[in-house]
Amino acid sequence: MMTDTRSLNVNILPCPTWNKLSVNRATVDISSFSKEKEKPQFTLNNLGPVRRTKIRAVEAEKYADSLSDGIRREAYIAGKRAIYQEQHFQTGLGRELTDFLLENVDEAEIYTVPEAAEVYAPVILKWEFGKTGHSASMQVIHALKDSHSTFLIFTKSEKEASGELMMETKVILEEGATVNLIKVNLLGDGITVLNDTGALLRDNATFNFTQMVLGGNKNYVGCFADQCGDNTIFNINAGYLVNKDHLLDINYHGAMRGKNSDAKIFVKGSLSDSARKVFRGTIDFRKGSKGSKGDEQEDVLLLTPGVINKTVPVILTEEEDVDGRHGATVGNLLPDMLYYLGTRGIDSKAAEMLITRGRLLSIANTIPDDETVNFINLFIREAFEVNECF
Amino acid sequence: MNNMETEGAIHYDPAIDNSVDDINAYLEGTDRSLYNFRDESTDYYKVDSGLTRDIVDKISEEKHDPEWMHEFRLKCLDIYNNLNVPQWGPPIDGLNMDNIVTYVRPNTDMKASWDQVPEEIKSAFDKLGIPQAEHEFLAGVGAQYDSELVYHNLQESVAKMGVVYSDMESALNGPYKDMVKEYFMHLVPPTDHKFAALHGAVWSGGSFVYIPKGVKVEVPLQSYFRLNAKGAGQFEHTLIIVDEGADLHFIEGCSAPKWNVANLHAGCVELYVKKNARLRYSTIENWAKNMYNLNTKRAIVEEGGRMEWVSGSFGSHVSYLYPTTILKGDKSSCEYTGITFSGKGQDLDTGCRMVHMGKRSSSLITAKSLAKDGGINTFRSEIKVLPEAEASKSSVDCQSLMLDDISRSDTIPEIDVRVDNCDIGHEAKIGRISDEAVFYLMSRGIPENEAKAMIVSGFANPISKELPLEYAAEMNNLIKLEMEGSMI
Structure with missing residues (x-):
């Protein structure tokens, strides 16, 4: 049986904080990860004109690297010693996960979207776990010039399932390409998830990334976008629901290097019980990003005492003609609102569910797959143990 | 001369x-050189450069420390030697403690009249407008030149109210010595960071203020710190206790001429705001641009108390400055209002921390920064809301203005919330004119x-x-x- 006693450092901020809140990085214990566990069932639907190539993982890595000119390594960021890891094609979780996957994944897939193709029905990659499972996968999505495509990566399991899921998705968007990448996690209470994304955007490319993290025991998710081209757009819409003693650790980063680019990171979610959450969001105006705009917003709903909510919304600016902003709001359900709903026969548990569902469905409803949206709806209701009339 | x-x-x-x-x-x-005049004749006595036990012993002896303070200094030196330089801030590689003179005593003892202050020192403070300001709108003034206060005075009418405003050395050996012992470096323990330990080992100068219960001081007190000596450090300690229901506005000013070697400022400010008291602490910092300003400021606020920080940071080569407020009491509150302006060769890392412990405690942060000519600005903040701080509120508003494309401006805020019924808001904006x-x-x-x-x-x-x-x-x-x- 293969086990690993190592831990991985992931989701590393580009510049150090005081670290009084221990948010400079996350450390993942991977000693219980085992390839011997059952493999989840994988299905692929709606491939359409998209070409799928299976290739050795190391070759896929070289392929992605060959398309990236790499972000220059900086000794200092914000005048401080940079702490992020050097990684040619940068991703949110970072190099240590990539290295680990390269050791543990035999085959990766390259999905090539043909030039000028318009693929509106989502290509659906689904992993379904049984009671236990181990999944490690790497994908490269290469969207050629002026193509338009949507990919939905859906992971689900039984409620009590355990195991681990590790995934790295690299997206290369050639000039004028648009990719909508949707990642949905409806996994069980015993699954540890490391779900990583990296994107490279050439001129006029648009990358819309939607992430729903509703299940899993410990979730480490990240996305890094290298906006190396001019007039690029990078949008993140993320929603989460973290309850029980679960952990969610997020690192989203938009690095604008080309002119007139746009990065938006919008995150909203609910925390309850003794849940813990860390959100790191970085809007990064690099040299050359004149005329660019960045915005990051997080809206957190705290449903019970005992939660730990950490937020680090960073803006780095080394260019003058830019417009960057961030905002964060942390609050709870107002007593007036609960009272009002109570007078309509809706108890506090149902009220919490309704408010949370409303927030999360505002993101989920943009997913162009009804079955997935229904699963999300059901998952939220079950999480609150609220009866079907809601 | x-x-x-x-x-x-x-x-x-x-x-x-x-x-x-x-x-x-x-x-x-x-004129730009308003703050940049030097006097090279006044360093009457100074210890050797560097930091050794002998130097700490010498400073302690010079200052007639009580035994507990001498032991405390040596303990701090030990801690200093065992702590690492912070890795998260601007580089301070240019600061070599072996080259820093930690104690420079000017050629005078402390006077209560400007007429008795040696002319070359008085002239420096005249240029800075301190005697005139005292005459026109201050209730008391302390003026420190290098490591020692050269002038200290409190209006008689204010003294009659029971207000104590003295230099730290007098407080340490005077009627308030027990109070000093009780509070000195309790809010900022020497283990806090390397430069807090350094401060504990070599501190000199600074002010002690005690405002009795219910006393409201209508006009501000001011301490002004002038570091004149080349390659020297200034380590003044400010300890202010505003007792229940009392009210004070304290102003701190600082400046130095520019030298071609590194100077160091590692002061420490400890503020105790008791029940229903209010303290406003205003600072205009204009150190020379060869200065490493590694200063520590902290306040603790009890029930219903209010702390107000007003801060302007303009000088220094490198700054680490983050006034911290512990909102310990229920309904305690704090407001931080600050501006930082960094220009050529400056890396100013500023901001603040708020720790909410009391129920219904509130904090408001308004921070602005400007960067030009390759200057680097970093705004850091931390809002920590502990589980017992129910119904607390905090709001952060941070705005940065970039004046050219060779400068940097970054914001690194952190929020840590551990209670559900609170209301926390944060907004930041970076842009150009x-x-x-x-x-x-x-x-x-x-x-x-x-x-x-x-x-x-x-x-x-x-x-x-x-x-x-x-x-x-x-x-x-x-x-x-x-x-x-x-x-x-």
């Missing part, structure tokens, strides 16, 4: 309205340079309006000086 490079102090008229236009009009003809605003002003006949200067002054106005007129004028003067040459 006085190496005085400029004449020309600001002459304030307190009758003037505290508005940007008026202040700017007031400042016509001021709006072309539309400049165009609008130019269309009204205002030249481009002036239009930009007006916009920058307006940007800083929410901070300057929190200061007494004279300090608002000084702050606007500093902004004006910093802006010189940046707009063509």
Whole structure:
């Protein structure tokens, strides 16, 4: 049986904080990860004109690297010693996960979207776990010039399932390409998830990334976008629901290097019980990003005492003609609102569910797959143990 | 010999309205070298450079420390030697403690009359406008030159109210020695970080203030710190206790001439705000641009108490400055209002921390920064809301203005919330001077340079309006000086 006693450092901020809140990085214990566990069932639907190539993982890595000119390594960021890891094609979780996957994944897939193709029905990659499972996968999505495509990566399991899921998705968007990448996690209470994304955007490319993290025991998710081209757009819409003693650790980063680019990171979610959450969001105006705009917003709903909510919304600016902003709001359900709903026969548990569902469905409803949206709806209701009339 | 490079102090008229236009009009003809005069003749006594046990013993002996303080200094030296330099901030590689002189005593003891202060030192404070300010609007003044206070005075009427305002050494050996022992470096323990330990080992100078219960001091007290000696450090300790229901505005000013070697400022400010008391602590920092300003400021606020920080950071080569407030009591509150202006060769890492412990405690942070000529600004903040701080509120508003494309401006805020019923908001914005605003002003006949200067002054106005007129004028003067040459 293969086990690993190592831990991985992931989701590393580009510049150090005081670290009084221990948010400079996350450390993942991977000693219980085992390839011997059952493999989840994988299905692929709606491939359409998209070409799928299976290739050795190391070759896929070289392929992605060959398309990236790499972000220059900086000794200092914000005048401080940079702490992020050097990684040619940068991703949110970072190099240590990539290295680990390269050791543990035999085959990766390259999905090539043909030039000028318009693929509106989502290509659906689904992993379904049984009671236990181990999944490690790497994908490269290469969207050629002026193509338009949507990919939905859906992971689900039984409620009590355990195991681990590790995934790295690299997206290369050639000039004028648009990719909508949707990642949905409806996994069980015993699954540890490391779900990583990296994107490279050439001129006029648009990358819309939607992430729903509703299940899993410990979730480490990240996305890094290298906006190396001019007039690029990078949008993140993320929603989460973290309850029980679960952990969610997020690192989203938009690095604008080309002119007139746009990065938006919008995150909203609910925390309850003794849940813990860390959100790191970085809007990064690099040299050359004149005329660019960045915005990051997080809206957190705290449903019970005992939660730990950490937020680090960073803006780095080394260019003058830019417009960057961030905002964060942390609050709870107002007593007036609960009272009002109570007078309509809706108890506090149902009220919490309704408010949370409303927030999360505002993101989920943009997913162009009804079955997935229904699963999300059901998952939220079950999480609150609220009866079907809601 | 006085190496005085400029004449020309600001002459304030307190009758003037505290508005940007008026202040700017007031400042016509001021000079960049206003703060940059040197006096090379006054370092009457100094210890060797570097940091050793012998040096710490010598400082302790010079200052007639009680035994507990001597032991405390040695304990701090031990801690200093065992702590690492912080890795998260701007590089401080240019600071070599082996080259820093930690104690420089000027050629005078402390006086209660400016007439008795040696002429070359008095002249320095005259240029900075301190005696005049004392005469016009301060209740008391402490003036420190290098490592020691050279002047200290408190208005008789204020002293009669029971207000204690003295230098730290007198407090340490006087009637309030037990109080000093009780509070000294308890809020900022030497284990806090390497430079807090350094401070504990070699501190000298600074002020002790005690405001008795219910006493409201209507006019501010001020301490001014002037570091004149080349390659020296200044390590003043400020300890203020505002007792229940009392009220104080304390002003701190600092400046130094520029030398071609590193100077170090590692002061420590400990503020105790008791039940229903209020303390406003205003600082205009204008150290020379060879200064490493590694200063520690902390306040603890009890039930119903209020702490107000007003901070302007303009000088220093490198700054680490994050006033921290522990909102311990229920319904305690804090407001931080600060501006940082970094120019060529400056890396100013500033911000604040708020720790909410009391129920219904509240904090409000308004921070502004400007960067130009390759200057680096970093705003850091931390809002920590502990589980017992139910129904607490915090709001952070951070705005940065980039004045060219060779500078940097970053914001690194952190929020840690551990209670569900609280209300936390955070907003930050980074941008440049709006072309539309400049165009609008130019269309009204205002030249481009002036239009930009007006916009920058307006940007800083929410901070300057929190200061007494004279300090608002000084702050606007500093902004004006910093802006010189940046707009063509």
